[in-house]
Amino acid sequence: MSEQDLIIYSSLATVAVIFGLIVWFGVRARRRHDEESRTLSVDQVRELTARDRLGEHFLWCIWQGRLSGSHFTLKFFDETGRPIADATLLFIARGDVRSHFSREGVGYEIARKSLASNISLLRVQDSGEILMGCEHGMSRDRILARDLVTESFRIEPVKLIKETRSLMSGEREIGRMFHAKGLDYHVLVLSTLPDTLTIEQQLFAMIATRKT
Numbered sequence: 001m002s003e004q005d006l007i008i009y010s011s012l013a014t015v016a017v018i019f020g021l022i023v024w025f026g027v028r029a030r031r032r033h034d035e036e037s038r039t040l041s042v043d044q045v046r047e048l049t050a051r052d053r054l055g056e057h058f059l060w061c062i063w064q065g066r067l068s069g070s071h072f073t074l075k076f077f078d079e080t081g082r083p084i085a086d087a088t089l090l091f092i093a094r095g096d097v098r099s100h101f102s103r104e105g106v107g108y109e110i111a112r113k114s115l116a117s118n119i120s121l122l123r124v125q126d127s128g129e130i131l132m133g134c135e136h137g138m139s140r141d142r143i144l145a146r147d148l149v150t151e152s153f154r155i156e157p158v159k160l161i162k163e164t165r166s167l168m169s170g171e172r173e174i175g176r177m178f179h180a181k182g183l184d185y186h187v188l189v190l191s192t193l194p195d196t197l198t199i200e201q202q203l204f205a206m207i208a209t210r211k212t
Contacts, residue, residue, distance in 0.1 A: 045187065048183070049189050053189070058079050061087075061187070061188050062186075074086070074087040085103045088101065110204070118135060120133065133148045141208075154167070156168055165177040165209075175192035190205065
């Protein structure tokens with residue numbers, strides 16, 4: 001083996017070791033974050049999000065199973081810490097279905113309207129009934145009524161200073177979506193004014209517009 005060959009193989013071995021270490025540390029970090037997020041309390045979330053919330057009404061979710069090769073789970077809770085729903089987000093769509101969740105015994109699917117469409121649908125899993133849609137824009141998203149034309153509310157681009165997305169009904173801010181600060185892992189929060197959005201609308205907005 002020539003000196004040049006030794007240099008090449010040594011370089012490849014070094015790269016392989018570095019890559020292996022990166023993967024190893026990444027796996028450890030994700031596993032640790034999954035464990036840490038399970039112990040997060042609603043009191044901690046309430047304290048971490050006090051400055052960004054509109055009030056006392058909010059949903060929050062943690063990511064779980066991020067080492068899976070097929071999907072991961074979003075676990076949703078309300079402002080009392082009560083579990084609301086578990087959503088499964090698929091890495092590879094099953095037909096047109098990108099994610100699904102159940103609530104109070106009813107299964108829901110989030111699917112693309114068509115392959116080339118920029119609209120996601122929320123529909124009942126058993127019947128296929130369409131409940132609402134989300135029109136995805138370059139930065140702004142619009143939540144649509146079941147006719148897929150009428151705007152129910154819109155989700156504005158991220159405000160860089162506050163790192164929040166405002167939910168607007170006309171000119172009225174009815175909600176804010178953001179990540180809790182001060183944590184090493186993602187905790188998505190949606191704060192809304194009372195009696196403005198249903199739980200299904202809130203879950204759909206948080207899942208369908210997920211950027212992370």
